[in-house]
Amino acid sequence: MMEDMMKEMAMGDFEAAGIDAERCTRALAPVRDALYVLNGKWKFPIIIAMVQGNKRFGEIRKAVDKIAAKVLSNELKELELNGFLVRKVHDTFPVSTEYVLTEYSTTLGPVMNELWKWGTMHREKIMKQVDAKESKTAPHPIS
Amino acid sequence: MMEDMMKEMAMGDFEAAGIDAERCTRALAPVRDALYVLNGKWKFPIIIAMVQGNKRFGEIRKAVDKIAAKVLSNELKELELNGFLVRKVHDTFPVSTEYVLTEYSTTLGPVMNELWKWGTMHREKIMKQVDAKESKTAPHPIS
């Protein structure tokens, strides 16, 4: 159902979907669920950092540019609650902790990939606009 | 480069990526760009509503559950700035306005589709957990 809508969308056929409040609501729900779990500035950056092999609190913190310790702590808890990672405390001294991605986190692969592809494409578009000095009203998404 | 990473991820091979701060930063940038443009609670819901044929301010407002007029107004401006839609004012009385998705907005199709698929999958997972009364610590993403 939504699949169709998206295919239509990818093809630029916007009219076909039609107006239907109920259909709209149903279509919305899963997207909002996803957004609910993946909310905030940090979820994706943290997961990316971890995919790249960072497991220790400090490592992740450095990999994710300038995130505050408290925030990272909170985000890690949320990610753990949602089953994306597991916390392993090693009883050494000083205590060291490992955060390990679960298999469930791999289900995010396609989402992240699409996000990455889109971001790359969009970035190039913005760059060209800047080069061409088109946008007086700069949409400023550049980092 | 990131493609590989994501393939690895989809296959559950987390170790392979290795630790590399520079690589991490580069991988992060496009994702954050995307998140920057698509931020907030409302961007996706609004676009979905519009894909489904809603063009008028009031229509969109009704289709998107309970969004405040001010907020909708702001979001529409942002979406326009980022080239996702065009505002067309008809000089009738009372004034009517049309918001029309641009072709550029279609590039979001794949992203939204993945988001929708993942959300659907995740929702089912949560439902099962609730049924099984597993989660005392309910991850509560249900709407």
Next chain:
DNA sequence: CTGAATCCCTGACGATACTG
């Protein structure tokens, strides 16, 4: 080193009322 606790502040979001 890890990460919890505290304090604080900005900005996203919301409700209501009002104008063209």
Next chain:
DNA sequence: CAGTATCGTCAGGGATTCAG
């Protein structure tokens, strides 16, 4: 109908400090 103006709330996020 389509917004703007105004005011208010609250959580995300940041700086700093403290403890195991």
